[in-house]
Amino acid sequence: MTVAADLHALTVQIRAVPFHSMIAAARAVKKVAADEGKRAGGPLKGKKRRALKLRARDEIREAGPVTNCRIQGVSPAGWVWVTYGTAAHDIRRRKKGPMKVMTVRHPGTRGRAGWDVVAQRAARIVPLIFDDDLTKVIGHG
Secondary structure (H helix, E strand, O other): OHHHHHHHHHHHHHHHHHHHHHHHHHHHHHHHHHHHHHHOOOOOOOOOOOOOEEEEEEEOOOOOOOOEEEEEEEEHHHHHHHHHEOOOOOOOOOOOOOOHOOEEOOOEEEEEEHHHEEEHHHHHHHHHHHHHHHHHHHHEE
């Protein structure tokens, strides 16, 4: 091959790096979110309720030369509660009989910075994924 053809092939490979790396980065961040969801209190559940798992989903879009990736928590309410906690609030009393209509004051919960930890870990992992993929392309180009 000529030098121009080699350079063109390398350019095509470099142009593909953002999209392919974005997929790997999204998988890594979703894994971090799942791990953090387990660490930050596990599945949220109330009495006789199905557990609410804390995980994330991604949306990758290519718009011309720009590739965007949005990763958000699923269920967002659960991540908000784990990250920031809940304020004091009234709940229904858990007794049977005529007293069950009474409400009591729940003191609220402390947040454990769940999503903040996911963002901090992602900020360390994602650049390494892009650097590694770009190094593979340039090294093998």
